[in-house]
Amino acid sequence: MKKLILILGDQLDLKGAALRGFDFKTDEVIMVESMHEAQYVWTHQAKIVLFLSAMRHFANNLKELSYPLSYIQNSPLSIIAVLKEKLVDKKFTHLICIEPGEWRLKQQIEELARDVSINLEMREDDHFYCSHHEFVKWAADKKELRLEYFYRLMRKTHHILVDSEGNPEGGQWNFDQDNRKPYPKKGPGILEDPILFEPDAITKDVIAFVKETYANHPGSLESFRWPVTRIQALEALHYFVEYRLRNFGVFQDAMWTDIPFGWHSILSSSMNLKLLNPREVIHAVLLAWKKYSLDLSTVEGFIRQILGWREFVRGMYYLDMPKMANDNYYDHQRPLPKWYWSGKTQMVCMKDTINQTLQYGYAHHIQRLMVTGNFALLAEILPSAVCDWYLAIYVDAIEWVELPNTAGMALFANGGRFTSKPYVASGAYIKRMSNYCGSCKYKTEIRFGETACPVTTLYWNFLIKHRNQFESSPRTRLMTANLNRISHEDQNSIKEHARYLLSHLDDL
Template identity: 55%
Template sequence: MSPDRSAPAWTRPQRVVWVLGDQLWMGHPALVDFNPATDHVLMVEAPGEARAVWNHRARIAVFLSAMRHFCNDVHRLGWAYTYVRLTDMADEPSLAGRAQRVLQSLQPRVLRLCEPGDWRTLTSAQALADDLGVDLELFADPHFMCSRTEFARWAQGKKTLRMEFFYRDMRRRHGVLMEGRDPAGGQWNYDSDNRQGFPASGPGPIAAPELFAPDRITEQVLTLVAELFPDHPGDLAHFVWPVTRAQALEALERFISVRLAPFGPYQDAMWTGTPWGWHSLLSVALNLHLLDPREVIAAAEAAWREQHLPLASVEGFIRQVLGWREFIRGLYWLDMPQMAEANHFDHHRALPAWYWTGQTRMACQREVVQQTLTHGYAHHIQRLMVTGQFALLAEIEPRQVSDWYLAMYVDAVEWVELPNTVGMALHATGPRFTSKPYIASGQYLKRMSNYCQGCAYDPAQRTGPRACPVTTLYWHFLLRHADELARNPRTALMVKSTARLSPEERLRINQTAADVLDHLDDL
């Protein structure tokens, strides 16, 4: 443990503020009235958190580096604190167990905590406070623009929950991209303008995002992670993520000034060798609370009003932050813990081994998984329509898939990862908050990327020796779930397309799909 050596002589603190690794901002509600004379800050690194799922090493490093930088800020303020490092308490790997030991030593009267980003930590903290006989003060997280209570009130009485209507309410409530009572430009969204693929010649020059060379603290963390987690997946040589408030602001300014305008039309586009595309890369800073969503939204809206950036691009970006991000977080807390076990299609196959290595002949999956291993990053269409869609079509057990996403992405916190995976990518929650399964054949991937060039498989073929596994499994999914999909207006046309298939072709599709499903590790 690392107490602040410059703090006054130790006295029993009245209150301990436990700052979690994804709550690294001075607007933390339990720090707002911090009393240096009587209060104490607690921060805990725990190897058990890195092994709860088989974490990408860059994800471990993001959290550790950001936490250590934040602790330095606490130190400079002269506040008393205890910082538990990974190498402390070798016999106690768990987060709750380490926190319990510190609290037993400090003997505070009150434990203060901001709402954690996952159900497990919340329930562990509540149990910990009960066990120690300490009063728990749990604060709503003001980082979010819609509280859990407000979201539950919005959702009350609705049979299905749809982001579009929530997003419109949020726009009205916060006065974002509004002209009086009407949406700016006369429409609520510009999705039709924001779904272009790159030209056949490629994306051309893409202005680089703001990337950050590791400083001394981050270098120490990278060395530590390499030593302690040598068998974990992922590369550390390309670590470029913001881990301080100042870096996060630089990343925001760079995106708004040079990358936001082209982001809109090409936000769904994919191309080999372009891991960032025109995306903001701000999710890490937002999910660590280094950036406030209000300032991100305000900067984007100002770029439209003052610099005349395209409204379609600005709205598309704001929709992700004000709409989907807030919606997903509300759903997580509304539907936990049962959401974690959702399995609408009753899928139980094991996750293929190549999800951890990228060693597959499917060029689309290889490109995205290897990019993920290198950077700990893939953008939303790569996650949804490449690795996510394949997991759905391949009938992978949802919990295994959600654990993989939580492990592999540097911006992953369970409140955002779990609903996006089980609800959006896998449709495991059924129609609860998505109106259809997001499925497509390999032809979609060919249209939105260059991944199919030189692939061992042909996206146009659903049977035969060169049949694309994505295409085969897409048609198999349509046939298997025809009754359910035919009742859904958004998928009924897909099912109608199977009517032209002869009995012989249906048999060949099902036989080919069965072979694919039996040999997922060998694709």
Template identity: 55%
Template sequence: MSSTKHAVVVLGDQLDLKNPALLANPPETAHILMVESPAESTVVWVHKVRIALFLSAMRHFAEELRKAGYAVHYRKLGDTGKHSLVEGIGSLCKQHGYTSIDMAEPGEWRLEQDFLGMAKTKGIKLRLLDDTHYLCTRAEFAKWASGYKQMRMEYFYREMRKRTGVLMEGAEPAGGKWNFDTENRSAFPKSGPGTISPPAAFEPDEITKEVFAEVEQHFPKHPGTLANFQWPVTREQALKALDTFIATRFTNFGNYQDAMWTNTPFGWHSLVSSSINLHLLHPMEVVEKAEAAFRENKVDIASAEGFIRQILGWREFMRGVYWLDMPKMRDDNFLQAKLDLPKWFWTGKTQMNCLKDSIGQTMDHGYAHHIQRLMVIGNFALLAGLVPQQVEDWFLAVYVDAIEWVELPNVAGMALFANGGRFTSKPYIASGAYIKRMSNYCTGCKYKPSEKVGDDACPFTTLYWGFLDQHEKMLSANPRTGLMAKNIARLDDAQRTALRQKVADTFKNIEQL
């Protein structure tokens, strides 16, 4: 095949020299196509930090490709106009006469459909290659899922452990059990988290500063600030971020991975998810370093297993479920939620301390850890009955590690129960009491987590009891939520009437909470 008629497409979340499309096309013959599309930052109202991270990482990777000997055709924001990413690739193909392209399969269902449509319309031969960045192919996951009436991550995770040999002692799991989740749920001491070893931070270089200027130029009204940007944008930086976590932060990750504290945006978390999702790090190399820390007695089994489960288990499971259930997943609304997303989701300007802090740090850094996302922001969205698609768009927009294949199933399935328990055994709901137990957010808050009615009632507690009231029948039929349903059954008619009135008032005044 003539190199002048053939090209390789590299997407912004496929920044790895071991990308299968690059491995199939050596530098001496391959022509690389990369496009920055303004449209990709307006599909949802994308956080400035997320835009900057993708663009800076892409530009750094393009330089890496050139140094490796590849010919790279790269279109920056100002060169693309209002064209979509796929239209930009099509335009490059027309300009340079490419009639066939190779690429690793896109991470998003929408993009894959767009590329297939473009190839058909323009008569371009498109070859999609299995993305070897992942540890389980789409076909392998579909085969596994076909054997279960109800998919559960725990069973998939055990299979992945057996397949890879990670944290195994022969045929048995290291430490004598598969899952140490119950040992990884500690709150910080009442005195606070104390001194936390800082994550690796990276001063923006000239490429990144140039990106900052263009983000401010092209997306001035988008949410967030670039003032605190410190994310890895190259593989070298990503490796340093990982090594810093393993050496100085991993030891306390397990105990405190669910803990929350005011003005503590990162806790003991690794902050490498964005690097894994951009393919600057391979998930298996992250898992191997984590396991090595355990084998060398640098961290306990609970920390190691909890961290590895998120990558080897949950991350791969989310991807598998996404490709199995799209595009239906995007439309799911099992609970018929219909309330619009409050405007303060984009500012953090609410009187609820937990949401003010969690959303505030999201706007400042493009980051919140999994419990802030699931049990604060997601929990509120579920209890309040916010429209799933609006919540999904928000999560996709604001987090640096948000790519639809991982964001959508986490939000639709895990946080919002929008698919009715397709792969979760219950709705993940909690009252203000949970937030009080796991944080200091309730200290000094206007609202009291112990109150469900009255002027001082915590909206989380009010809406939690309202959720029990509204969905009592469904919750009663589920063994894992039966006790919750029994609690609401204990309320007499007068108490239910008062609760329902308070719930209605909370919905009515949601913008003022």
């Protein structure tokens, strides 16, 4: 037996399933920097740097541990083409890898194995709490697939925030209601900045390479300070639980101009690259809860994101692919406005969210869901174009987590397979949760006309168009009740103005 172990750029865990049973006498590890992976969507420069730098640091760890490693730098070939050459040349009998977090690559590796007649062992990624088998079993007898019930099961199965009889800590499973406050009127006040890591020699090299090679790709590298090693990721976790967790809960939905990170953890890229394990994140949070007597609402709210949402969307991705990638419930077909890539729009909410995204490759959940996501849904943009943007532009974007969040949650492209209603809101929501509207030329309370907030106009237009759908559910009926208070004449003006906006999206 002679095994080739493939480690992908988001599988950087020495304890991961790929290296289990490694035979130092016969086996070999391969890692591939394929330029194709940076180009198949128009990837943010910071995301390319993060992946390449983290891979190179990980490769050094493997070498220090004496693993025989082929590290292919900057290959113009696809990962599959490089693998094929290697498999044929060196007469390996087995190809071993962890299941990729992207359906495309999973299919291609399976095809390659058939093509070159090699034994493929695609191991499940046990980084996650919930296996595919457990998720499929959970989903099998459910009429509705909802996060809340899955999350409760995860809490009970893993004995997290439950008492010995399986009841939730604090008598409630969910403290979401306590966690939706805007910042005070004067702003967030003094925020503990997240820890940032100065680029070392390896990262500087990669930055220089990316600046030259991917000069026309979106985003900036001037603020690149992401953790690229496990040690840095652990430091970032420690820093978050010590200094920032305490305010995470209450302000997790709040937005403010030029405040890109708020009290968020900024740990998604480290977890998604597998530099951090979700178990150690949750363990650290539980310890800090006791040590600093933190509010249960903050601790539960944070744990729900990881033990609940992160595991849930992964389960949904593998359950619903490849269909999920092509779902288009509303049959939206418009192209993505050009300013999604440049931030050059007059809408302050979109400008701020997109500009910080271009600067850091980061926006927090509510910015992604209720600013850029909400607008894309209201503006009837083709879901696959929106998904490509999210996949390209966020440093933490891997398809298993990006696609269900974008297509499923933000765009309702799968018709509510795992959400009870479309997440749509007018400018009034953005005004309540941020200071964006104060400096915007548009006014949220004006529904049509030159100074009307486009989010508001398109929101009412969306409700008018899909009135029957919104009226049929008790969860959304209040929205159409509000619509019914608007006169027919005004509804016609909204429709007319919306038609104008939709045909001039690039000019907003």
